[in-house]
Amino acid sequence: MKIGVFDSGYGGLTILKDIRKRLPQYDYLYLGDNARNPYGSRSFEIVYEFTLQAVKALFQRECHLVILACNTASAKALRSIQQNNLPSLGPTKRVLGVIRPTVEVLPDFTHSKHVGLLATPGTVKSNSYSLELQKLAPEVKITEHACPMWVPIVENNEIESPGADYFVKKEIDNLMNKDPDIDTVVLGCTHYPLLENKIRKYLPETVKILCQGPVVADSLADYLQRHPEIESKLSKGSSIKYLTTEHTEKFDSLASLFLGKAISSHTISIPD
Numbered sequence: 001m002k003i004g005v006f007d008s009g010y011g012g013l014t015i016l017k018d019i020r021k022r023l024p025q026y027d028y029l030y031l032g033d034n035a036r037n038p039y040g041s042r043s044f045e046i047v048y049e050f051t052l053q054a055v056k057a058l059f060q061r062e063c064h065l066v067i068l069a070c071n072t073a074s075a076k077a078l079r080s081i082q083q084n085n086l087p088s089l090g091p092t093k094r095v096l097g098v099i100r101p102t103v104e105v106l107p108d109f110t111h112s113k114h115v116g117l118l119a120t121p122g123t124v125k126s127n128s129y130s131l132e133l134q135k136l137a138p139e140v141k142i143t144e145h146a147c148p149m150w151v152p153i154v155e156n157n158e159i160e161s162p163g164a165d166y167f168v169k170k171e172i173d174n175l176m177n178k179d180p181d182i183d184t185v186v187l188g189c190t191h192y193p194l195l196e197n198k199i200r201k202y203l204p205e206t207v208k209i210l211c212q213g214p215v216v217a218d219s220l221a222d223y224l225q226r227h228p229e230i231e232s233k234l235s236k237g238s239s240i241k242y243l244t245t246e247h248t249e250k251f252d253s254l255a256s257l258f259l260g261k262a263i264s265s266h267t268i269s270i271p272d
């Protein structure tokens with residue numbers, strides 16, 4: 001059994017990188033639905049349908065533990081899949097997301113109890129972070145802010161352009177104007193760690209940045225420790241295979257930007 005890591009496209013590679021750094025012993029299968037991304041501006045129904053198809057594709061390929069390394073999919077599809085589909089797809093199969101682990105550590109980061117969330121319009125609209133925070137740490141106030149231009153900036157490799165500076169500064173200023181007491185900002189989208197230097201440049205120095213990769217990796221390590229019945233079934237060959245719904249040349253060239261090294265992927269169609 002392998003660990004499946006799913007994202008709408010390339011962004012989940014930032015999460016995969018940290019998971020593999022923390023848990024290098026396991027075998028992984030990464031799936032990017034690049035032919036149909038971005039998910040960030042799509043409706044609830046479509047994100048649910050696409051994510052479910054991807055989860056089924058990973059289940060069919062021996063990944064009975066799947067991480068939705070995509071905030072939009074975690075926000076709009078995780079709960080529905082867990083409640084509506086997992087019981088019939090197999091009671092021993094598991095799907096985990098990135099929002100709950102992030103929210104769980106937030107109270108440790110913030111002193112002012114005012115945090116900011118930068119994410120896609122879909123994640124912000126879903127209110128998932130606020131709802132999760134209300135359950136786990138109601139004393140923390142979260143201000144959510146959508147950054148619709150940031151994913152296209154990263155996907156078009158415009159990270160170092162003056163346009164990137166303009167849009168990063170604009171959204172940071174908007175967020176901090178909404179709540180000047182924010183002392184922690186969550187990068188609630190898989191692409192945003194690639195903009196971290198610019199985000200740091202425009203945020204007040206005292207504001208901390210919370211990147212999800214290490215948090216999700218720690219949470220998965222903890223989950224596997226608490227679930228030896230799952231951990232014992234995972235194969236440990238330290239391998240990684242990349243699947244994409246797009247042409248491999250396109251995936252491979254941009255994936256290298258996210259991973260910092262060359263990779264070679266395979267194309268699949270979903271649903272199969």
Ligand code: DGL
Nearest residue numbers: 008038039040071072190
């Ligand atoms: N992976 C998505 C997320 O974390 C960003 C890309 C997209 O919109 O599909 O929200």
